[in-house]
Amino acid sequence: MAAFALAVVREDDRQNKMHMIKCKNISKTYTSGAGETRVLKSVSFTIRGGEFVAIMGPSGSGKSTLMHILGCLDTPTAGHYFLDGNDVSNLSDDELAAVRMQKIGFVFQAFNLLPRATVVRNVALPLVYAGIPSAKRELLAKKALDGAAFPEGFRNHYSNQLSGGMMQRVAIARALVNNPALVFADEPTGNLDTKTGEIVLKTFQDLNEKQKRTIVLITHEPYIAEYAERVIHIRDGEIVSDSKNHTRRQVAG
Template sequence: MIDCKNIGKSYVNGDVETVVLKGITFSIKSGEFVAIMGPSGSGKSTLMHILGALDTPTSGSYHLDGHDISKLSDDELAEIRRNKIGFVFQSFNLLSRSTVLRNVSLPLIYAGVPPIQREERAAAALTSAGLPEDRWNHLSNQLSGGQMQRVAIARALVNNPALILADEPTGNLDTKTGEVVLGTFQELNSEHKHTIVLITHELYVAEHADRIIHIQDGMILEDKKNVRKLIVHNHKA
Protein backbone atom coordinates (compact mmCIF):
# COMPACT_ATOMS: atom_id res chain seq x y z
CA MET A 1 0.00 0.00 0.00
CA ILE A 2 2.91 2.28 0.77
CA ASP A 3 5.63 1.87 -1.79
CA CYS A 4 8.79 3.99 -1.50
CA LYS A 5 11.41 3.58 -4.20
CA ASN A 6 14.82 5.12 -3.81
CA ILE A 7 13.51 8.26 -2.10
CA GLY A 8 15.99 11.09 -1.87
CA LYS A 9 15.51 14.51 -0.34
CA SER A 10 17.89 17.42 -0.27
CA TYR A 11 17.57 21.05 0.70
CA VAL A 12 19.46 23.83 -0.96
CA ASN A 13 20.32 26.69 1.30
CA GLY A 14 22.28 29.30 -0.61
CA ASP A 15 25.16 27.40 -2.20
CA VAL A 16 25.11 24.58 0.32
CA GLU A 17 23.16 21.45 -0.53
CA THR A 18 22.14 19.34 2.45
CA VAL A 19 21.22 15.76 1.64
CA VAL A 20 18.76 14.45 4.22
CA LEU A 21 17.51 11.22 2.65
CA LYS A 22 19.82 9.10 0.52
CA GLY A 23 17.76 6.57 -1.38
CA ILE A 24 15.21 4.97 0.89
CA THR A 25 13.29 1.95 -0.37
CA PHE A 26 10.67 0.04 1.54
CA SER A 27 7.03 -0.89 1.38
CA ILE A 28 4.30 -1.24 3.94
CA LYS A 29 1.27 -3.44 3.44
CA SER A 30 -2.23 -2.54 4.48
CA GLY A 31 -2.90 -3.36 8.13
CA GLU A 32 0.71 -3.21 9.26
CA PHE A 33 1.89 -1.44 12.42
CA VAL A 34 5.36 -0.11 11.67
CA ALA A 35 7.69 2.00 13.76
CA ILE A 36 10.23 4.21 12.03
CA MET A 37 13.00 4.77 14.52
CA GLY A 38 16.10 6.88 14.42
CA PRO A 39 18.00 9.47 16.41
CA SER A 40 17.36 13.16 15.78
CA GLY A 41 18.96 14.31 12.55
CA SER A 42 18.59 10.86 11.00
CA GLY A 43 15.98 12.10 8.52
CA LYS A 44 13.01 10.32 10.07
CA SER A 45 11.01 13.55 10.34
CA THR A 46 11.68 14.36 6.70
CA LEU A 47 10.61 10.84 5.78
CA MET A 48 7.44 11.29 7.83
CA HIS A 49 6.66 14.55 6.00
CA ILE A 50 7.01 12.75 2.68
CA LEU A 51 4.93 9.77 3.83
CA GLY A 52 2.33 12.24 5.14
CA ALA A 53 2.16 14.11 1.81
CA LEU A 54 3.29 17.29 3.52
CA ASP A 55 6.34 17.36 1.30
CA THR A 56 7.52 15.76 -1.92
CA PRO A 57 10.81 13.90 -2.45
CA THR A 58 13.56 15.39 -4.64
CA SER A 59 14.15 12.02 -6.27
CA GLY A 60 12.58 8.59 -6.30
CA SER A 61 8.89 7.74 -6.21
CA TYR A 62 6.28 7.33 -3.51
CA HIS A 63 3.04 5.48 -4.12
CA LEU A 64 0.30 5.63 -1.52
CA ASP A 65 -2.76 3.46 -2.08
CA GLY A 66 -1.89 3.25 -5.78
CA HIS A 67 -1.43 7.02 -6.29
CA ASP A 68 1.95 8.38 -7.25
CA ILE A 69 2.15 11.41 -5.01
CA SER A 70 5.78 12.34 -5.44
CA LYS A 71 5.03 15.05 -7.98
CA LEU A 72 1.76 16.64 -6.91
CA SER A 73 0.95 20.32 -6.37
CA ASP A 74 0.22 21.79 -2.94
CA ASP A 75 -3.54 21.58 -3.33
CA GLU A 76 -3.40 18.02 -4.69
CA LEU A 77 -1.29 17.05 -1.69
CA ALA A 78 -3.89 18.67 0.57
CA GLU A 79 -6.52 16.46 -1.02
CA ILE A 80 -4.42 13.33 -0.40
CA ARG A 81 -3.93 14.33 3.23
CA ARG A 82 -7.63 14.99 3.61
CA ASN A 83 -8.72 11.62 2.23
CA LYS A 84 -5.94 9.17 2.97
CA ILE A 85 -3.89 10.28 5.94
CA GLY A 86 -4.51 10.91 9.60
CA PHE A 87 -1.89 12.72 11.67
CA VAL A 88 -1.16 12.42 15.36
CA PHE A 89 1.39 14.95 16.57
CA GLN A 90 3.65 15.07 19.58
CA SER A 91 2.09 18.33 20.75
CA PHE A 92 -1.53 17.25 19.97
CA ASN A 93 -2.25 20.46 17.98
CA LEU A 94 -5.87 20.74 19.02
CA LEU A 95 -7.87 23.93 18.62
CA SER A 96 -7.94 24.89 22.28
CA ARG A 97 -11.04 27.10 22.10
CA SER A 98 -13.18 24.49 20.39
CA THR A 99 -14.99 21.52 21.84
CA VAL A 100 -13.70 17.98 21.51
CA LEU A 101 -16.42 17.15 18.98
CA ARG A 102 -15.57 20.16 16.87
CA ASN A 103 -11.88 19.30 16.91
CA VAL A 104 -12.58 15.77 15.79
CA SER A 105 -14.95 16.83 13.02
CA LEU A 106 -12.56 19.47 11.62
CA PRO A 107 -11.16 17.17 8.88
CA LEU A 108 -14.74 16.35 7.84
CA ILE A 109 -15.52 20.07 7.49
CA TYR A 110 -12.71 20.41 4.96
CA ALA A 111 -13.84 17.21 3.26
CA GLY A 112 -17.32 18.70 2.80
CA VAL A 113 -19.18 16.12 4.86
CA PRO A 114 -22.69 17.29 5.85
CA PRO A 115 -23.10 18.27 9.55
CA ILE A 116 -25.31 15.35 10.63
CA GLN A 117 -22.87 12.74 9.32
CA ARG A 118 -20.01 14.63 10.91
CA GLU A 119 -21.46 14.20 14.39
CA GLU A 120 -21.96 10.48 13.89
CA ARG A 121 -18.51 9.88 12.50
CA ALA A 122 -16.83 12.03 15.15
CA ALA A 123 -18.68 10.10 17.85
CA ALA A 124 -17.59 6.78 16.32
CA ALA A 125 -13.97 7.93 16.11
CA LEU A 126 -13.98 9.14 19.71
CA THR A 127 -15.38 5.80 20.82
CA SER A 128 -12.62 3.95 18.95
CA ALA A 129 -10.01 6.24 20.47
CA GLY A 130 -11.43 5.45 23.89
CA LEU A 131 -12.40 8.91 25.13
CA PRO A 132 -15.29 8.75 27.63
CA GLU A 133 -18.47 10.34 26.29
CA ASP A 134 -18.82 12.84 29.14
CA ARG A 135 -15.76 14.67 27.81
CA TRP A 136 -17.02 15.15 24.27
CA ASN A 137 -18.46 18.60 24.83
CA HIS A 138 -15.56 19.88 26.88
CA LEU A 139 -13.23 22.47 25.44
CA SER A 140 -10.06 20.69 24.43
CA ASN A 141 -7.88 22.76 26.74
CA GLN A 142 -9.81 21.38 29.73
CA LEU A 143 -8.49 17.86 29.11
CA SER A 144 -5.45 16.04 30.42
CA GLY A 145 -2.52 15.24 28.12
CA GLY A 146 -3.59 11.66 27.59
CA GLN A 147 -7.15 12.72 26.82
CA MET A 148 -5.90 15.34 24.39
CA GLN A 149 -3.88 12.74 22.55
CA ARG A 150 -6.95 10.52 22.35
CA VAL A 151 -8.86 13.43 20.81
CA ALA A 152 -6.00 13.84 18.33
CA ILE A 153 -6.16 10.11 17.54
CA ALA A 154 -9.91 10.37 17.03
CA ARG A 155 -9.33 13.32 14.70
CA ALA A 156 -6.83 11.20 12.75
CA LEU A 157 -9.35 8.35 12.51
CA VAL A 158 -12.41 10.34 11.59
CA ASN A 159 -11.92 10.49 7.83
CA ASN A 160 -11.21 6.75 7.76
CA PRO A 161 -7.69 7.18 6.39
CA ALA A 162 -5.56 4.59 4.62
CA LEU A 163 -2.65 5.52 6.83
CA ILE A 164 -2.30 6.88 10.35
CA LEU A 165 0.96 8.70 10.91
CA ALA A 166 1.95 9.26 14.51
CA ASP A 167 4.91 11.56 15.08
CA GLU A 168 6.34 10.97 18.57
CA PRO A 169 2.81 10.58 19.98
CA THR A 170 4.09 9.88 23.46
CA GLY A 171 6.73 12.60 23.49
CA ASN A 172 4.69 14.98 25.65
CA LEU A 173 3.20 12.33 27.94
CA ASP A 174 4.45 10.57 31.02
CA THR A 175 5.36 6.90 30.66
CA LYS A 176 2.10 5.58 32.05
CA THR A 177 -0.14 7.73 29.86
CA GLY A 178 2.20 7.10 26.94
CA GLU A 179 1.65 3.40 27.32
CA VAL A 180 -2.10 3.84 27.29
CA VAL A 181 -1.84 5.79 24.05
CA LEU A 182 0.43 3.14 22.53
CA GLY A 183 -2.09 0.54 23.65
CA THR A 184 -4.78 2.47 21.80
CA PHE A 185 -2.71 2.31 18.63
CA GLN A 186 -2.25 -1.43 19.07
CA GLU A 187 -5.98 -1.85 19.52
CA LEU A 188 -6.76 0.22 16.44
CA ASN A 189 -4.33 -1.93 14.49
CA SER A 190 -5.44 -5.34 15.65
CA GLU A 191 -9.16 -4.70 16.03
CA HIS A 192 -9.90 -2.13 13.31
CA LYS A 193 -7.10 -3.10 10.88
CA HIS A 194 -5.78 0.46 10.59
CA THR A 195 -2.36 0.88 9.00
CA ILE A 196 -0.19 2.76 11.47
CA VAL A 197 3.26 4.27 11.06
CA LEU A 198 4.80 5.42 14.30
CA ILE A 199 7.80 7.74 14.22
CA THR A 200 9.95 7.82 17.33
CA HIS A 201 13.50 8.07 18.56
CA GLU A 202 12.96 5.69 21.49
CA LEU A 203 13.45 1.97 21.06
CA TYR A 204 11.06 1.41 23.94
CA VAL A 205 8.24 3.11 22.05
CA ALA A 206 9.16 1.43 18.76
CA GLU A 207 8.97 -1.98 20.38
CA HIS A 208 5.17 -1.68 20.58
CA ALA A 209 4.97 -2.11 16.79
CA ASP A 210 5.19 -5.27 14.71
CA ARG A 211 8.01 -4.04 12.54
CA ILE A 212 10.82 -1.57 13.15
CA ILE A 213 12.55 0.38 10.39
CA HIS A 214 15.71 1.85 11.78
CA ILE A 215 17.00 4.96 10.03
CA GLN A 216 20.35 6.60 10.38
CA ASP A 217 22.04 9.33 8.31
CA GLY A 218 19.26 9.26 5.73
CA MET A 219 19.54 5.55 5.02
CA ILE A 220 17.78 2.43 6.27
CA LEU A 221 20.07 0.73 8.76
CA GLU A 222 17.82 -2.16 9.59
CA ASP A 223 14.29 -3.31 8.75
CA LYS A 224 13.14 -6.14 10.99
CA LYS A 225 10.11 -7.88 12.37
CA ASN A 226 9.36 -7.31 16.03
CA VAL A 227 7.25 -9.08 18.55
CA ARG A 228 5.07 -6.32 19.89
CA LYS A 229 5.24 -5.46 23.51
CA LEU A 230 1.68 -5.80 24.72
CA ILE A 231 0.00 -3.25 26.86
CA VAL A 232 -2.27 -4.53 29.54
CA HIS A 233 -5.25 -2.23 29.92
CA ASN A 234 -5.44 -1.66 33.61
CA HIS A 235 -5.64 2.09 33.77
CA LYS A 236 -7.35 4.93 31.97
CA ALA A 237 -5.63 7.95 30.51
Protein backbone atom coordinates (compact mmCIF):
# COMPACT_ATOMS: atom_id res chain seq x y z
CA MET A 1 0.00 0.00 0.00
CA ALA A 2 2.75 2.40 1.04
CA ALA A 3 4.82 1.37 -1.99
CA PHE A 4 1.84 2.03 -4.26
CA ALA A 5 1.30 5.48 -2.73
CA LEU A 6 4.98 6.25 -3.23
CA ALA A 7 4.80 5.14 -6.88
CA VAL A 8 1.86 7.50 -7.42
CA VAL A 9 3.76 10.38 -5.83
CA ARG A 10 6.79 9.64 -8.04
CA GLU A 11 4.64 9.55 -11.18
CA ASP A 12 3.13 12.90 -10.14
CA ASP A 13 6.61 14.23 -9.58
CA ARG A 14 7.77 13.07 -13.01
CA GLN A 15 4.74 14.68 -14.67
CA ASN A 16 5.37 17.94 -12.84
CA LYS A 17 8.97 18.03 -14.03
CA MET A 18 7.89 17.70 -17.66
CA HIS A 19 5.88 20.85 -17.37
CA MET A 20 7.27 24.34 -17.09
CA ILE A 21 3.88 25.43 -15.76
CA LYS A 22 1.25 23.30 -14.06
CA CYS A 23 -1.81 24.94 -12.50
CA LYS A 24 -4.16 22.83 -10.46
CA ASN A 25 -7.48 24.45 -9.50
CA ILE A 26 -6.00 27.91 -9.07
CA SER A 27 -8.41 30.46 -7.63
CA LYS A 28 -7.88 34.09 -6.75
CA THR A 29 -10.39 36.04 -4.70
CA TYR A 30 -10.04 39.67 -3.64
CA THR A 31 -11.82 40.77 -0.49
CA SER A 32 -12.74 44.39 0.12
CA GLY A 33 -15.42 46.41 1.91
CA ALA A 34 -17.71 45.77 -1.04
CA GLY A 35 -17.39 41.99 -0.54
CA GLU A 36 -15.54 39.25 -2.41
CA THR A 37 -14.52 39.33 -6.07
CA ARG A 38 -13.70 35.91 -7.52
CA VAL A 39 -11.25 36.80 -10.28
CA LEU A 40 -9.91 33.30 -11.07
CA LYS A 41 -12.21 30.31 -10.64
CA SER A 42 -10.42 26.97 -10.33
CA VAL A 43 -8.13 27.31 -13.34
CA SER A 44 -6.16 24.21 -14.42
CA PHE A 45 -3.76 23.80 -17.34
CA THR A 46 -0.17 22.93 -18.16
CA ILE A 47 2.48 24.48 -20.40
CA ARG A 48 5.48 22.45 -21.51
CA GLY A 49 8.99 23.87 -21.62
CA GLY A 50 9.63 25.42 -25.04
CA GLU A 51 5.99 26.23 -25.87
CA PHE A 52 4.79 29.64 -27.14
CA VAL A 53 1.32 30.11 -25.67
CA ALA A 54 -1.06 33.05 -25.82
CA ILE A 55 -3.50 33.66 -22.98
CA MET A 56 -6.32 35.60 -24.59
CA GLY A 57 -9.48 37.12 -23.16
CA PRO A 58 -11.41 40.38 -22.96
CA SER A 59 -10.41 43.16 -20.60
CA GLY A 60 -11.24 42.25 -16.99
CA SER A 61 -11.25 38.49 -17.65
CA GLY A 62 -8.38 37.87 -15.20
CA LYS A 63 -5.38 37.65 -17.55
CA SER A 64 -3.06 39.90 -15.59
CA THR A 65 -4.11 38.33 -12.29
CA LEU A 66 -3.26 34.91 -13.74
CA MET A 67 0.05 36.18 -15.11
CA HIS A 68 1.00 37.60 -11.71
CA ILE A 69 0.51 34.17 -10.18
CA LEU A 70 2.29 32.31 -13.01
CA GLY A 71 5.12 34.85 -12.83
CA CYS A 72 5.54 34.44 -9.05
CA LEU A 73 4.56 38.06 -8.41
CA ASP A 74 1.56 36.86 -6.40
CA THR A 75 0.17 33.65 -4.90
CA PRO A 76 -3.24 32.00 -5.42
CA THR A 77 -6.00 32.06 -2.81
CA ALA A 78 -6.54 28.34 -3.43
CA GLY A 79 -5.08 25.60 -5.60
CA HIS A 80 -1.52 24.68 -6.50
CA TYR A 81 0.98 26.11 -8.92
CA PHE A 82 4.00 24.03 -9.90
CA LEU A 83 6.74 25.92 -11.69
CA ASP A 84 9.34 23.69 -13.32
CA GLY A 85 8.22 20.87 -11.02
CA ASN A 86 8.27 22.81 -7.74
CA ASP A 87 5.19 23.82 -5.79
CA VAL A 88 5.49 27.60 -5.48
CA SER A 89 1.91 28.22 -4.31
CA ASN A 90 2.79 29.17 -0.77
CA LEU A 91 6.23 30.79 -0.95
CA SER A 92 7.11 33.99 0.91
CA ASP A 93 7.75 37.23 -0.99
CA ASP A 94 11.52 36.75 -0.69
CA GLU A 95 11.33 33.18 -1.93
CA LEU A 96 9.17 34.28 -4.88
CA ALA A 97 11.69 36.99 -5.74
CA ALA A 98 14.46 34.40 -5.79
CA VAL A 99 12.44 32.14 -8.13
CA ARG A 100 11.78 35.10 -10.44
CA MET A 101 15.47 35.99 -10.61
CA GLN A 102 16.32 32.38 -11.48
CA LYS A 103 13.65 31.56 -14.01
CA ILE A 104 11.42 34.40 -15.16
CA GLY A 105 11.48 37.53 -17.34
CA PHE A 106 8.67 40.06 -17.81
CA VAL A 107 7.69 42.47 -20.56
CA PHE A 108 4.80 44.89 -19.95
CA GLN A 109 2.65 47.13 -22.13
CA ALA A 110 4.16 50.32 -20.69
CA PHE A 111 7.84 49.69 -21.26
CA ASN A 112 8.72 50.79 -17.69
CA LEU A 113 12.22 52.03 -18.57
CA LEU A 114 14.22 54.61 -16.66
CA PRO A 115 14.01 57.54 -19.13
CA ARG A 116 17.31 59.21 -18.25
CA ALA A 117 19.40 56.06 -18.13
CA THR A 118 21.15 54.52 -21.11
CA VAL A 119 19.90 51.39 -22.85
CA VAL A 120 22.68 49.30 -21.29
CA ARG A 121 21.93 50.64 -17.81
CA ASN A 122 18.23 49.92 -18.17
CA VAL A 123 18.91 46.36 -19.24
CA ALA A 124 21.42 45.79 -16.42
CA LEU A 125 19.10 47.14 -13.73
CA PRO A 126 17.59 43.81 -12.53
CA LEU A 127 21.14 42.60 -11.87
CA VAL A 128 21.77 45.49 -9.47
CA TYR A 129 19.06 44.04 -7.22
CA ALA A 130 20.65 40.60 -7.60
CA GLY A 131 23.93 42.02 -6.25
CA ILE A 132 25.98 41.29 -9.38
CA PRO A 133 29.14 43.44 -9.76
CA SER A 134 29.06 46.26 -12.30
CA ALA A 135 31.52 44.90 -14.92
CA LYS A 136 29.63 41.61 -15.08
CA ARG A 137 26.31 43.47 -15.24
CA GLU A 138 27.44 45.35 -18.34
CA LEU A 139 28.63 42.15 -20.00
CA LEU A 140 25.33 40.36 -19.33
CA ALA A 141 23.34 43.42 -20.49
CA LYS A 142 25.18 43.41 -23.81
CA LYS A 143 24.56 39.70 -24.22
CA ALA A 144 20.84 40.23 -23.56
CA LEU A 145 20.75 43.09 -26.10
CA ASP A 146 22.35 40.75 -28.63
CA GLY A 147 19.70 38.13 -27.75
CA ALA A 148 16.94 40.69 -28.44
CA ALA A 149 18.68 41.73 -31.70
CA PHE A 150 18.95 45.29 -30.43
CA PRO A 151 21.11 47.40 -32.80
CA GLU A 152 24.67 48.17 -31.62
CA GLY A 153 24.51 51.85 -32.51
CA PHE A 154 21.76 52.71 -30.02
CA ARG A 155 23.06 51.05 -26.88
CA ASN A 156 24.47 54.18 -25.27
CA HIS A 157 21.39 56.28 -26.08
CA TYR A 158 19.14 57.39 -23.26
CA SER A 159 15.96 55.35 -23.34
CA ASN A 160 13.81 58.49 -23.77
CA GLN A 161 15.60 59.15 -27.08
CA LEU A 162 14.23 55.95 -28.61
CA SER A 163 11.09 55.12 -30.57
CA GLY A 164 8.37 52.99 -28.92
CA GLY A 165 9.41 49.87 -30.79
CA MET A 166 13.05 50.31 -29.73
CA MET A 167 11.96 50.93 -26.13
CA GLN A 168 10.03 47.68 -26.08
CA ARG A 169 13.07 45.83 -27.39
CA VAL A 170 15.13 47.33 -24.56
CA ALA A 171 12.44 45.99 -22.21
CA ILE A 172 12.72 42.57 -23.87
CA ALA A 173 16.50 42.61 -23.41
CA ARG A 174 15.97 43.57 -19.76
CA ALA A 175 13.60 40.59 -19.41
CA LEU A 176 16.37 38.34 -20.80
CA VAL A 177 19.23 39.64 -18.67
CA ASN A 178 18.86 36.91 -16.03
CA ASN A 179 18.71 34.31 -18.83
CA PRO A 180 15.21 33.10 -17.90
CA ALA A 181 13.69 29.90 -19.27
CA LEU A 182 10.25 31.50 -19.08
CA VAL A 183 9.21 34.92 -20.44
CA PHE A 184 5.84 36.60 -19.82
CA ALA A 185 4.64 39.44 -22.01
CA ASP A 186 1.49 41.29 -20.85
CA GLU A 187 -0.02 43.15 -23.83
CA PRO A 188 3.51 43.92 -25.14
CA THR A 189 2.28 45.56 -28.34
CA GLY A 190 -0.52 47.58 -26.71
CA ASN A 191 1.36 50.88 -27.09
CA LEU A 192 2.76 50.16 -30.57
CA ASP A 193 1.47 50.58 -34.10
CA THR A 194 0.80 47.38 -36.08
CA LYS A 195 4.08 47.35 -38.00
CA THR A 196 6.23 47.99 -34.93
CA GLY A 197 4.16 45.46 -32.98
CA GLU A 198 5.00 42.85 -35.61
CA ILE A 199 8.71 43.40 -35.06
CA VAL A 200 8.24 42.86 -31.34
CA LEU A 201 6.17 39.70 -31.93
CA LYS A 202 8.84 38.43 -34.32
CA THR A 203 11.39 38.97 -31.54
CA PHE A 204 9.30 36.74 -29.24
CA GLN A 205 9.04 34.07 -31.96
CA ASP A 206 12.83 34.12 -32.28
CA LEU A 207 13.31 33.85 -28.51
CA ASN A 208 11.06 30.81 -28.63
CA GLU A 209 12.42 29.10 -31.74
CA LYS A 210 16.11 29.95 -31.65
CA GLN A 211 16.69 30.24 -27.91
CA LYS A 212 14.09 27.61 -26.84
CA ARG A 213 12.56 29.89 -24.23
CA THR A 214 9.00 29.30 -23.07
CA ILE A 215 6.87 32.32 -23.98
CA VAL A 216 3.51 33.26 -22.46
CA LEU A 217 1.91 36.13 -24.36
CA ILE A 218 -1.06 37.87 -22.74
CA THR A 219 -3.43 39.71 -25.05
CA HIS A 220 -7.05 40.71 -25.58
CA GLU A 221 -6.60 40.78 -29.38
CA PRO A 222 -7.17 37.64 -31.47
CA TYR A 223 -4.85 39.11 -34.12
CA ILE A 224 -1.93 39.15 -31.65
CA ALA A 225 -2.71 35.66 -30.27
CA GLU A 226 -2.26 34.32 -33.81
CA TYR A 227 1.51 34.63 -33.38
CA ALA A 228 1.51 31.91 -30.71
CA GLU A 229 1.43 28.17 -31.36
CA ARG A 230 -1.35 27.57 -28.85
CA VAL A 231 -4.14 29.80 -27.51
CA ILE A 232 -5.74 29.51 -24.06
CA HIS A 233 -8.95 31.49 -23.98
CA ILE A 234 -10.03 32.95 -20.63
CA ARG A 235 -13.36 34.59 -19.82
CA ASP A 236 -14.67 35.72 -16.42
CA GLY A 237 -11.80 33.93 -14.68
CA GLU A 238 -12.37 30.56 -16.35
CA ILE A 239 -10.68 28.80 -19.25
CA VAL A 240 -13.21 28.43 -22.05
CA SER A 241 -10.96 26.90 -24.70
CA ASP A 242 -7.39 25.72 -25.17
CA SER A 243 -6.29 24.78 -28.66
CA LYS A 244 -3.41 24.55 -31.06
CA ASN A 245 -3.19 27.48 -33.44
CA HIS A 246 -3.41 25.95 -36.90
CA THR A 247 -3.27 29.28 -38.69
CA ARG A 248 -0.23 30.56 -36.86
CA ARG A 249 1.05 33.87 -38.14
CA GLN A 250 4.75 33.75 -38.90
CA VAL A 251 6.56 37.00 -39.36
CA ALA A 252 8.73 37.06 -42.44
CA GLY A 253 12.43 37.84 -42.16
